[in-house]
Amino acid sequence: MYVAVKGGEKAIANAHKLLAKDRRGDTALPALTLEQIAEQLYLSISRVMAEGSLYDSSLAALAIKQSRGDLIEAIFLLRAYRTTLPRFGYSKPLDTAKMKLRRRISAIYKDLPGGQMLGPTFDYTQRLLDFTLAANEEPSQPDIQTAQIEDDEDKPESTPRVTEMLANDGLMEPDATIDEHHKVGDLTREPLEFPANRDLRLQNLARGDEGFLLALGYSTQRGYGRTHPFAGEIRLGEVEVELYVEELGFDVPLGEITLTECQMINQFAGSSKAPPQFTRGYGLVPGQAERKAMAMALVDRSLRWQELGEDASAPAQDEEFVLSHSDNVQATGFVEHLKLPHYVDFQAELDLIRQLRENWFDQNTPAEDAAQEAAS
Amino acid sequence: MNSNRALSPDMQNRRAAMATCAKASKAALQAAVEAASFTVQEHRIVRPPEIGLVMVRGQIGGTGAPFNLCEATLTRCVVALSDGTTGFGQCLGRDKEKALLCALLDAHWQQESHQQEIEEKIMAPLRTQQQQHDAQKQAETKATKVDFFTMVRGE
Numbered sequence: 347m348y349v350a351v352k353g354g355e356k357a358i359a360n361a362h363k364l365l366a367k368d369r370r371g372d373t374a375l376p377a378l379t380l381e382q383i384a385e386q387l388y389l390s391i392s393r394v395m396a397e398g399s400l401y402d403s404s405l406a407a408l409a410i411k412q413s414r415g416d417l418i419e420a421i422f423l424l425r426a427y428r429t430t431l432p433r434f435g436y437s438k439p440l441d442t443a444k445m446k447l448r449r450r451i452s453a454i455y456k457d458l459p460g461g462q463m464l465g466p467t468f469d470y471t472q473r474l475l476d477f478t479l480a481a482n483e484e485p486s487q488p489d490i491q492t493a494q495i496e497d498d499e500d501k502p503e504s505t506p507r508v509t510e511m512l513a514n515d516g517l518m519e520p521d522a523t524i525d526e527h528h529k530v531g532d533l534t535r536e537p538l539e540f541p542a543n544r545d546l547r548l549q550n551l552a553r554g555d556e557g558f559l560l561a562l563g564y565s566t567q568r569g570y571g572r573t574h575p576f577a578g579e580i581r582l583g584e585v586e587v588e589l590y591v592e593e594l595g596f597d598v599p600l601g602e603i604t605l606t607e608c609q610m611i612n613q614f615a616g617s618s619k620a621p622p623q624f625t626r627g628y629g630l631v632p633g634q635a636e637r638k639a640m641a642m643a644l645v646d647r648s649l650r651w652q653e654l655g656e657d658a659s660a661p662a663q664d665e666e667f668v669l670s671h672s673d674n675v676q677a678t679g680f681v682e683h684l685k686l687p688h689y690v691d692f693q694a695e696l697d698l699i700r701q702l703r704e705n706w707f708d709q710n711t712p713a714e715d716a717a718q719e720a721a722s
Numbered sequence: 723m724n725s726n727r728a729l730s731p732d733m734q735n736r737r738a739a740m741a742t743c744a745k746a747s748k749a750a751l752q753a754a755v756e757a758a759s760f761t762v763q764e765h766r767i768v769r770p771p772e773i774g775l776v777m778v779r780g781q782i783g784g785t786g787a788p789f790n791l792c793e794a795t796l797t798r799c800v801v802a803l804s805d806g807t808t809g810f811g812q813c814l815g816r817d818k819e820k821a822l823l824c825a826l827l828d829a830h831w832q833q834e835s836h837q838q839e840i841e842e843k844i845m846a847p848l849r850t851q852q853q854q855h856d857a858q859k860q861a862e863t864k865a866t867k868v869d870f871f872t873m874v875r876g877e
Binding site for chain 2: 431438440441448449465491494509520548587596601628
């Protein structure tokens with residue numbers, strides 16, 4: 347526990363000035379513009395939007411600039427900002443089948459309808475530093491290739507989800523439906539409670555820390571709650587957002603957002619609750635965030651052990667452990683609060699330790715003396 | 723959630739115009755309005771441009787029950803022309819000028835005297851731009867279409 351302290355205003359003001367100076371860095375160099383950050387550091391923008399749970403790339407760029415590139419600090423800034431805005435409503439559920447694809451891959455079917463498109467990916471790069479960038483030169487503008495678009499084969503309907511293909515054979519569990527009267531859980535309105543429904547879990551994971559989810563997902567692969575995952579399908583692209591407007595009486599299109607979706611497919615030998623089939627974990631993340639979407643899907647699947655009648659033995663299956671520790675704003679708040687004054691607390695600890703030591707020496711000293719005598 | 727299916731063709735067209743406006747950048751929208759030498763009539767602001775949030779929902783597994791994914795910033799605005807026609811503007815982001823322009827275009831679009839002009843001179847060029855942009859992206863993406871060959875495992 348910490349107690350309030352007074353004073354230090356001048357030191358704090360000066361510290362903030364120093365922070366502002368350090369944030370700007372060498373003034374001989376031009377300042378970063380928000381457009382530069384949004385365009386050239388888009389994957390940082392994506393992470394801040396996803397974990398800040400606020401889709402707005404220019405706000406994310408501002409937050410990254412202000413936080414000197416500390417992404418958790420930037421996420422914190424977005425979370426704080428959103429509390430100042432009114433909520434206009436809930437969108438119509440997104441239809442990712444209509445996504446304008448910029449990437450679509452599957453690790454389970456090499457020839458799937460609609461094909462696999464690698465898109466702008468780091469996969470297959472050799473991870474060699476590119477020193478042309480270091481010289482602040484751009485490699486000559488890459489010669490971007492295009493391919494002929496065929497109306498019939500390149501429309502979204504021609505690229506069915508892999509999961510739908512398996513569902514047609516009855517080999518895939520159907521998508522989860524929840525009772526129509528179920529009120530969709532919203533962490534921004536009510537605190538997290540256990541047991542949590544899958545809708546609430548997915549919201550928590552979508553805004554959860556990428557590093558935390560990555561580590562948990564990795565742990566399931568290494569045997570801590572095995573789920574035998576395959577990357578059924580990963581998609582990146584743009585989807586239209588619609589909002590029902592009462593006065594108009596229809597769903598009004600608001601524009602497009604970028605999303606990354608991952609369908610993780612898991613072997614399942616069956617249990618008393620469900621027959622042998624493929625089951626799945628789902629990942630959906632705002633922006634371009636493939637690693638996060640995959641990790642989210644792995645953890646989503648692990649958390650479904652109860653519904654599928656599996657045994658729980660691993661951290662990634664422990665709903666309370668996972669959902670209570672995934673939020674990096676909460677986590678950083680509690681860890682970093684340790685920096686605040688704990689003077690009174692610590693005084694009490696000092697007194698306690700002194701007393702305990704006194705008691706310990708009182709009890710142990712004669713025994714030690716006796717031992718020394720015996721040894722000599 | 724099937725509220726759009728029952729829409730009259732006229733409302734569907736209005737909705738399509740709203741989609742085109744929302745998707746366009748402010749610069750593109752302003753340029754299109756300027757190029758069309760479109761003049762805005764006298765109007766009253768019913769609800770001034772206001773920035774807020776929409777909670778974006780996904781579906782479990784892509785087609786299942788809804789869940790709350792993340793919020794997005796949204797700006798909305800309502801205007802009324804002198805004959806009482808109200809126009810609604812709403813677009814993702816925090817651009818009040820753009821939301822106002824969207825609302826004004828929506829209001830004028832509903833007037834028979836302006837609808838054709840707006841469709842032909844503003845919406846059509848914007849749609850062409852947007853389709854070209856999407857087609858370019860799609861063609862670039864398709865050039866990364868991959869054919870993997872499965873190798874026979876060696877003895």
